[in-house]
């Protein structure tokens with residue numbers, strides 16, 4: 001290992017529960033392209049290099065291998081459990097009464113943990129697709145968001161906190177109308193909201209809504225997910241690393257465009273969770289959170305470069321009769337039915 005980032009150089013944030021979380025983490029979705037063993041090796045190497053936040057999910061189909069990597073890192077004395085901030089998510093096919101507990105226990109077993117630091121509801125409806133499916137794949141059982149159904153999932157998540165299996169709970173892929181429908185009825189408010197965030201898709205209103213409600217945004221696809229699966233590619237998608245504003249700032253700082261995206265994310269206040277299995281890449285991704293900040297002018301330039309370009313459109317979660325992926329995101333301010 002060429003370089004380890006000292007812990008004191010990695011910024012941290014405080015959640016509404018008082019827990020601390022690193023300001024940058026490591027993603028673990030192999031995009032149907034990297035094997036579980038490769039991702040697990042990156043988790044081990046990442047922890048050795050200084051990562052403490054790892055973003056996992058049952059649907060990524062690699063928690064068992066990541067569990068071995070975590071055990072190895074802890075067994076070798078690199079870190080103790082309390083040093084790590086480990087995230088997992090309940091997949092859409094485990095929303096029924098009693099299933100969230102079963103899903104959480106399975107993730108804990110696979111990850112070889114006694115508790116998770118954060119457990120997220122991966123998507124706000126029980127619509128699921130088979131791993132590796134194509135973009136046109138549809139599940140006939142899919143249905144629109146229902147606040148009642150979501151709250152029954154959330155009650156189960158609250159129960160996990162009470163039982164000590166998870167320290168924090170959060171949501172993912174929500175919209176403002178959906179949050180407005182459920183937050184008043186959440187006994188435990190979400191500590192974090194995982195959402196797509198990168199320079200060409202900044203979601204300023206949702207970001208602000210989360211912050212104003214004391215919910216920490218976690219940004220996925222922080223460098224524009226250049227290796228995302230085919231089903232998540234569409235003509236017209238913008239590549240963040242090709243944006244002239246990003247390239248110009250990268251040149252000025254003598255760093256790669258990917259690192260400009262990550263610096264912007266950390267300075268804006270979201271927690272980016274970049275993925276890479278290449279040691280050089282994942283280490284520079286962590287290191288860039290420390291030092292050489294972007295100037296205010298550069299931050300403003302990136303803010304103005306937003307293209308409202310969602311990459312993970314989620315069309316495989318659509319229900320019969322839904323027009324297109326926009327129905328998932330409540331674009332007109334109301335929850336699509």
Ligand SMILES: NC(=O)c1ccc[n+]([C@@H]2O[C@H](COP(=O)([O-])OP(=O)(O)OC[C@H]3O[C@@H](n4cnc5c(N)ncnc54)[C@H](OP(=O)(O)O)[C@@H]3O)[C@@H](O)[C@H]2O)c1
Nearest residue numbers: 027028029055220221222223224225227258274275276281
């Ligand atoms: N909650 C959700 O619904 C949700 C949805 C999507 C993702 N996520 C989470 O967010 C994580 C990150 O998203 P993502 O993996 O889709 O996208 P990403 O982190 O924006 O992009 C990852 C890809 O970027 C390239 N890369 C990484 N570091 C680089 C660097 N320093 N320089 C140049 N290229 C670099 C790599 O491409 P190559 O492999 O081609 O080198 C890597 O595969 C996921 O792994 C997952 O944990 C959550």
